[in-house]
């Protein structure tokens with residue numbers, strides 16, 4: 152029971168009255184905003200694109216979120232403020248047309264968390280079992296977008312995703328970064344002193360290697376298809392634990408035994424949003440590029456020199472073996488800037504002149520949240 156004094160009770164009532172008043176203002180304004188979004192949908196419908204009108208606009212969403220952060224008067228953090236606007240915009244878009252998103256499942260994976268972070272909770276999401284299935288589902292038009300992991304700060308690149316771009320015409324429409332916290336979790340029936348097996352995805356086991364060496368040196372580490380799959384298995388085994396994230400623990404009703412066990416505290420994963428739309432410039436963009444070079448001396452230098460010449464910042468360079476012939480390589484390059492800007496267009500032209508093949512995978516807003 153609360154034991155507030157009379158003057159505290161009075162103050163509390165006053166403040167709650169104020170909050171009620173503010174809430175009704177917020178509700179009215181959100182409804183007004185939602186009605187605007189409905190009108191935007193009408194404009195888009197009659198813009199000549201008809202059935203294929205694009206309701207989701209990544210560049211506009213990035214601008215709205217950035218503005219929410221820039222004008223944030225506090226005391227909420229910029230991230231919290233942007234998260235609130237993320238959900239308002241997600242609900243407004245769902246009124247226009249619910250966006251359908253496929254992600255690397257099953258439910259409870261970090262990729263699902265990334266999809267929710269990027270599209271908000273009003274998106275309709277569909278878990279799929281493999282990265283190439285996500286690509287295929289978007290190509291077939293069964294969903295509007297896909298979410299796939301592309302690199303982890305501890306473990307490096309996700310090869311399946313890069314390789315999928317070699318055979319797909321999909322574009323990169325966005326990126327989202329997620330701080331990855333791994334937890335050791337058990338079920339109701341687990342005997343925590345008798346754990347002989349720990350399940351997780353290979354990447355997660357690698358991200359917690361030192362912690363496992365210290366605390367569970369003699370326990371078998373079993374790599375499974377996803378962290379969510381690991382969590383599911385633990386439900387029926389009295390001598391097993393899983394390493395997975397919050398969502399998996401919640402979804403499968405597991406108890407967290409040790410939290411944040413990743414070796415590096417800044418452990419994060421970057422995910423790509425894939426779709427078939429070219430995204431206009433948002434004012435702070437990145438571009439992803441795939442280039443094959445002839446196998447000759449100086450090829451890498453020729454590839455990178457135009458970026459330096461035009462003052463373009465590279466954020467990532469990866470090499471993968473080409474699928475077409477042995478000992479030839481494909482470079483995946485990410486850099487800051489949009490393909491429509493003058494310096495980027497000039498650099499791309501020069502890179503293209505020296506390359507045997509070049510494909511711009513997409514220009515897209517730099518991740519905001």
Ligand SMILES: O=C(O)C(=O)C[C@]1(C(=O)O)C=C[C@@H](O)C=C1
Pocket residue numbers: 188191192206207208209211212215239240241243244247
């Ligand atoms: O500005 C638009 O094009 C809108 O459809 C409105 C809105 C929003 O709620 O702000 C909704 C969905 C789009 O992805 C971008 C923005």
